[in-house]
Amino acid sequence: QSALTQPASVSGSPGQSITISCTGTSSDVGGYNYVSWYQQHPGKAPKLMIFDVSNRPSGVSNRFSGSKSGNTASLTISGLQAEDEADYYCSSYTSSTTWVFGGGTKLTVL
Amino acid sequence: QVQLVESGGGVVQPGRSLRLSCAASGFTFSSYGMHWVRQAPGKGLEWVAIIWYDGSNKYYSDSVKGRFIISRDDSKNTLYLQMNSLRAEDTAVYYCARGDYGGNSRPHHWGQGTLVTVSS
Numbered sequence: 001q002s003a004l005t006q007p008a009s010v011s012g013s014p015g016q017s018i019t020i021s022c023t024g025t026s027s028d029v030g031g032y033n034y035v036s037w038y039q040q041h042p043g044k045a046p047k048l049m050i051f052d053v054s055n056r057p058s059g060v061s062n063r064f065s066g067s068k069s070g071n072t073a074s075l076t077i078s079g080l081q082a083e084d085e086a087d088y089y090c091s092s093y094t095s096s097t098t099w100v101f102g103g104g105t106k107l108t109v110l
Numbered sequence: 111q112v113q114l115v116e117s118g119g120g121v122v123q124p125g126r127s128l129r130l131s132c133a134a135s136g137f138t139f140s141s142y143g144m145h146w147v148r149q150a151p152g153k154g155l156e157w158v159a160i161i162w163y164d165g166s167n168k169y170y171s172d173s174v175k176g177r178f179i180i181s182r183d184d185s186k187n188t189l190y191l192q193m194n195s196l197r198a199e200d201t202a203v204y205y206c207a208r209g210d211y212g213g214n215s216r217p218h219h220w221g222q223g224t225l226v227t228v229s230s
Binding site: 001003034036038040045046047048051052057087089091093096097098099100101102103104 | 145147154155156157160167169170171172173205210214216217218219220221222223
């Protein structure tokens with residue numbers, strides 16, 4: 001149950017787009033379309049932003065989108081806003097019938 | 111709306127036990143799978159355990175298997191995490207989270223968490 005691999009940090013200016021990658025294996029990310037992305041502001045609980053690779057829960061801005069290719073999933077945020085500054089975590093179902101998270105990526109809006 | 115309120119956290123000595131609770135409201139508790147996820151201070155999220163809607167299946171991370179037990183009481187709309195043989199590395203904020211359906215679905219709705227500190 002190794003954690004999924006995410007970059008430690010990414011940054012972008014308001015209005016720009018950024019992409020966060022999440023790399024796993026064929027036993028998790030690559031094997032199932034059950035990748036989710038969570039946003040977490042300091043001191044707050046995580047919030048689901050993307051589920052099943054590319055679906056947005058009701059109420060989540062369409063500036064957030066997800067995709068997957070092979071063992072790597074990606075979260076793209078377009079039209080960056082100051083409120084997007086947060087930690088982002090990917091998660092995947094695994095072949096062991098468990099779930100695994102990525103190490104997290106800190107997004108800084110410059 | 112979905113509400114999840116964790117309780118039971120605190121300071122506990124290594125090797126001792128602690129039971130966390132998660133009170134659920136705003137939805138039909140008995141219809142959904144439930145998770146525990148933890149976050150050590152300054153660290154990332156770590157999935158801990160899941161229990162299916164009917165309690166028929168329970169799965170654990172390798173780091174807690176054999177020491178932690180997840181359970182539910184649908185008559186009280188409450189999820190539990192019995193933590194035994196606690197270690198310093200179990201120190202974390204523990205979140206309960208509701209899945210999107212009865213079986214093994216992603217954590218969706220989260221509580222605010224309860225802090226567990228394992229220290230002598």
